[in-house]
Amino acid sequence: MGSCFIKAVPHPLPAQKEGADRLKLFQDKFSIYKKAGEPLYKTPKSVQECIELLKIAPDGIFEVAGNRYSKSYLFSDVNYNTTSEREQVGIFESYCRFLNAMDVEFKVTINNKNRNMKALREKVLFQKKGDGNDRERDCYNQIMEKKIVEGKQGIEQERYLTVSIIRKNYEEAKAAFASLEAVLQKGFGELGSSLAALNGVERLRVLHDFYRMGEEEYFSFDFEEAVRIGRDYKDDICNSMLKFYPTYMQDEKRFAKALFIKKYPSSLSDRFLTELATVPAHTIISIDVAPIPKDVTTSTLQKKYMGIESDIIRQQRVRNKNNDFSSDISYSKRTEKQQIEEIMDDVRENDQRLFYVAVTIIIKADTKEELEAIEETLVTIGKRNSCQIEAHYLKQREALNTALPIGVRQVETMRTLMTQSLAVLMPFNVQELYLPGKGGTYYGVNQVSRNILFGNRKRLVNGNGFIFGVPGSGKSFFAKMEMGNVFLNTDDDIIVIDPQHEYFGIAERFGGQVVVLSTYTGNHINPMALPEDVSDIQGIIAEKGEFMLGICEQCMGEALNSRQKSIIDRCVRLLYQEVKEECMRNRGRQEGERTHTLWKQKTLHDYYGILVAQPEMEAKELALSLELFIGGSLNIFAHETNVDIDSRFLVYGIRDMGKELSAISMLVMMENIGSRIMENAKRGRATWLFIDEFHVLLDKEYSAKYLFSLWKKVRKLGGLCSGITQNVLDMLQNYTATTMLANSEFVALLRQAPTDLEKLSEVIGISPEQLKFVRGAQSGTGILKHGNMVVPMDITVDKDSPIYKLFSTNPFEGKEAAHEEGH
Template sequence: MSIFSDKFDQLKKADKAVKSPKYLQEVMGIGRIAENGIFEVGKGVYSRTYRFLDINYVTAGVEEQMRILKQYCKTINAIDVYFLITIFNRNKNMQDFREHVLFQEKGDGFNWLRGSYNQIIEKRIVDGRQGIEQEKLLTVCVERKSYEQAKAFFATFEATLKQNFGELGSCIEELNAEERLRVLFNFYRIGEEEQFSFDFRQALKKGGDPKNDISPGYMQFYPGYFETERKKCRALFIKKYPSSLSDTFLNEITSLPVHSITTICIVPVPKELANKVLQKKYLGIENDILKQQRVRNKNNDFSSDISHIKKVQKEKIVNLMDDVRENDQNLFYTGVNFLIMAEDKKELDSVTETIKNIGNGRMCQIETHYYQQREAMNTILPVGNRQISTMRTMLTRDIAALLPFNVQELNEKSGVCYGINQVSHNLCIGNRKKLANGNGMVFGVPGSGKSYFSKSEMLQVFLGTDDDIICIDPTLEYFDIAEALGNQAAIINLSTYTKNYINPLEMDVWALDLNDSQGYIRDKGEFMLGLCEQCYGDNLNSRHKSIIDRCVRKLYIDIAKAREKHIPTMSEFYELLLEQPEEEAKDIALSLELFVNGSLNIFNNHTNVNVQARFIVYGTRDLGKELGAISTLVMLENISARIAENAKKGRATWLYIDEFHTVLDREYSAKFLFSLWKKVRKQGGLCTGITQNLVDMLQNYTAMTMLGNSEFIALLKQSNVDSQELSTAAGIPEAQLKYVDNSPSGTGIIKYGNTCIPFDNRMEKEDNPLYALFNTNLHEKALQTKQE
């Protein structure tokens, strides 16, 4: 019950609705519309709507939650005009969704894989929010004499608003006329989202009414509900509030997989007026206490105690006065309203009962807007009307309990599906190309599903784009995917017995010129310095480096001069070294002899594998210690050239390196990879390191720098020590580490730029060709082979 008198209630006085509307357009409560999104909703009343992004509140720690609540209170206090916070559970535009998220068929023979992925995505939609996505809106209303004055107010107001939301960790953007009309269209014409089409300038030329484009064909209002041509709807409100309310109350209702609109209507009370009325109320209570004492004295009752009711009223008003004066608390009239939609009356009653039960569990009484369904609908929609007055007084901290934030979403329009959000159950769709840099890391203990995660991303990139994918595979776990992709893939298993050769000196010799204007010879010279130093086993001095550079330049300059071009091999470079007069040249040649004429001469041959395939897997399991270090350098050089070549064609290249820590353990390959990690963004490359030993990696300065240059991190099951280390290094909130501590295989956390979400990327095992393709469990694969 409000502590204020009826005179004070004029602030929450409702606007007058059209008594008997003749047309559906009159029901909407919209007057004139400006192209920038400012609506005139009444005489001298203008509104504008903003869309804001969600932040991680439910998954945050206690300290972070307190910070968010404090900042949210500051944001609420900064708004001194009537405003609405709307959470719209709307229908997903399935036509647009299928065009951008689901794989479209192609004539390349891999539609069976695309079909399997599409089935998984569709099932995740049904099991999760059932095709419902959430939109969060802020609508602000202001009274001004003209549109120009309202426009000037919003221009000034938005700067503070954006700053406050930025400090919350969110961002806010204004909606233009088309976007605001789309929001209303999604309610009035639910199920027809893909049919929305509006052009403001065309509407002006035709002289039509934009409301005609969003108006439904039929609406009928009854005492306790109303119906449109597609849905049965009901408007509800919170009638009674408890003394304290959980900050997750709204999330419990808005997380229901039903079409609904939840709106918090807030009318700020000017501080001077609040203080004046509170003081007046306090004096009134004191006067009542004095009268009560006089009556008692007259009846010879000289008790000094006041009645319990007056005592409670006095304490309440004193606390309010202290909060308003000293604790930076503002006074507001607030009302919480719900609009739910269902296919039929039975379903509508069922959803209503569910919401009322949630309210009862929180000591909230939720009731129906009887005989005010139309007025409630107009108040709830993000237009700016206020046609009902079911509001009560609240302080800033009370409104903060009605926090509209839940958890961040990864919801790019198109990209790779990384499963579902563990909290909201929405799909996680990300496109690493849109990040500041697309480099990434995948961490997880053995058996956590990091190989499955990486294979899933590789295959989706292959099926959905024209990008190239290259994988360095020390355990031969990725051969299955390459085999499934047939002639579009190449398996390069490097060893002394497979006869798969890569020539480290291979180059486009037809593009060479005597002045090396393209820098090809210079780049190859830098690579050969690293290769020779690795073979030499010690640091090269300046004389060694000069000799190597001289031989490399002579080797390719002679080719550039020759009429008939040929690609050199390591034997020719070895012979050039022997021709040099310096003793150091003989030392370098001797260190190379094992890899040129000796038993480890697999790189002294012309390339005989398809290094131009779209999907390449380099198998390195069977290389020994000596050959492994050299082969890593040769592979990285070959891959670097491929990335540069693709960059000229405008094609992206995805590089995956499994058992990433083994590459970093080798000084020369670590330096090469460190350089590649920094420059690859400009060439359209996206590098991904896959490993499990986080502590070892984070003790490496090179690895730490590469982690800092990675905008994408997938963190699967971790040990406690590793999780704490990564929390500091990667900027993942410590409170979210519960999603990786003893988590099931295939679940964890994704850090995507500044977005950090818990994900679940598990899939069913039975009758799933993708699971069979991705599975690395030896026992399950053996059982599957036996059954087949």
């Protein structure tokens, strides 16, 4: 279909002029650049003829008038209103550079469209599986649906950039757009925004969703089929009735009105456009921009300046002739000269350009009364900012065509603005995190926009992350919400290292396994066990060696010297010598000749026996330090595993391990978990590991090193690690932890102590202005970093929700929820 166009028959008519240029200084000089386009049909005989399109192509290039082509791009929001003044200046300057780089007509559109609730439910809500956990899925769905309704009342906001160019044919237009897109990508990249071209079907969908608001789910269009059967594409997007009145319009179900900004103040807030765009109503706000070439601007200004100078000289001569030597030049001429000089200085010294600009607003409502109420709200916002907003009189149809991201402009309500004045109409507000679909996770709502936050850590380059928060900040609740998402909405495994026994309730509710490790339970885990697949036995032995270095360091209570390290490594190699030899023999054999010996799993007891047999004095010291954990009262890791550790939701409870066993148990957990993650990776299953009291593992060199190794391994094997801690300062003082944090793309930052915030913000890349969402934050609110996105989040849940009762850190609420009937 490459260059195929679907055509509509054009019927060009003379353009209807509207209004006069309000900038008297250049009334006749630049008027060619603001000339409005001509409607295709002066008197449309059908709704289809109201849609200003001649031809459309699959790649999204539309011919909207004779030799005028347009293309639309969807661009993402960036954090502007939530950043510091210094960062806002940076964004503002980048936007100015983008505007100066544009030498073709374009329009920026903010479309508060009707949300397709059916598609949203399909993408966001959890699907039932009949596995006994559908009740919890319903609870999550109720939470999300409520947040959606409370937020923007069924409104979804999108931003478009529509560019219009004049070329002889489609092929030339296509080449021109390809060249232009490099400039667009560079400009929006500097702003921190992503830009994606809309194809033909996507552009038609935007129009369909406006004309047929409420019927978004029924849109369907196929280019090949339309060409084959000769169907008019306009039939697929238009509604059945569209009637225009002097100050409003009406379709078969709703009322609409086109407004415009008639009068601007001498200065305007950069939040003005955001104020208009965040009104909870179905609106389209379009900023049409027609750049005036810089050379034309310079020459025109020079001519105008010389003309004013000549007028002043002529005026002075007349006064001198009348013997009036004391009078100054007239006020009007002084003012005119001053204005010209200021503009010339801006153009020459401040890299400013001139643009013709028009702001058109379309509002849509179910009733005329609702329409008028929305209009009154917008007009009030305008008055508050010294702007005059009025309805387009007798130009409703032309204004509608202008506001839609089609690429035409059929009204002349334009005024000249300099680059910086145009940039004040800032189209950015706050970033949105919305990555629904398979594997997506609900993270509450954006505190600023109130839109739901849906992320997907699997899409990140490094999905490992951290959850920070002081006691009472909601960090455990946040972690449980994420665990619930993963368990209910994916097939992934979840493993939790739980030093405070906070996660037993959620594991039991979801039918998981809780393994309580202490000296009195009789539960044992064997960290020296080998996986079923030992094909990479040398790699396995190397990993077990690293593990034993960490164990021995913890037992010794001090850093190991080189002789001790050599002995520890030697004993590990001796422990697995038999297995290694058989693996090496099998490598040289054919499949049918290989032996499969079922050797007995090795334990720390076996390792201890080899260690005490070594002749060095250092070996005796190591054995003595290990004795308590091998044959003494703390020997729970010296036996073969006797608990089920294959559950999909597995929690290790280590609260009662005591100080002596705490750090060692953490290492044993990670060794066991590392093997589990490798096995899952071979089956194509992701593993989520949550480590509470994460800072405990950072006390010793080898435990921190081992943790760092596991952190990298999990990422390579498709798993995801989450460190949960309140001790931010301890982490920031540890080089390994700081490196892990700096390389992790996911961070949930809840309420923090003021002394920790500044250092933490530097490491994870959060601006001081954004920290206001963390300082003194209520429980369950804070900042969420997801890749390059930083959003203010609110993951609070109503206290009467079963999910709240299950996840609350209040043990009585959790117990009550865990034992409710009907699970």
